[in-house]
Amino acid sequence: MTISSIIVDASSVQARAGGPVTGNLWLVIDGHEFPSHGWNDFVVVVMGWFAAALVPLFRGASTRESVSFMDGPYSV
Numbered sequence: 001m002t003i004s005s006i007i008v009d010a011s012s013v014q015a016r017a018g019g020p021v022t023g024n025l026w027l028v029i030d031g032h033e034f035p036s037h038g039w040n041d042f043v044v045v046v047m048g049w050f051a052a053a054l055v056p057l058f059r060g061a062s063t064r065e066s067v068s069f070m071d072g073p074y075s076v
Contacts, residue, residue, distance in 0.1 A: 002029060003030060004027060004028065004029045004030075005028045006025065006027055006047075007024075007026050007028060008023060008024070008025045008043060008047070009023060009024040009025070009038070010023075012024040012038075013043055020044075020045070021043050022040060022042055022043060023040065023041075023043040024038045024039060024040050025043055025047070026039040034074070035072060035074040041069050041071045042071070045070055046067070046070060049068070050067050053065035053066070053067050
């Protein structure tokens with residue numbers, strides 16, 4: 001079984017008036033960090049995409065979903 005976690009470093013989250021919310025978030029999949037430890041990206045946007053991808057998986061409507069990070073060419 002693959003053990004996966006989404007890590008959001010709450011102390012790194014920065015909200016700007018009228019701007020994006022950024023912070024450090026990354027995945028840990030079987031002990032491997034992706035894209036890298038402390039990856040900085042648009043937290044609210046990326047977490048929204050993860051949440052949207054989980055819905056069809058939990059409902060059994062899909063067996064595979066893809067989520068991209070905004071900063072860089074990374075997706076999982």
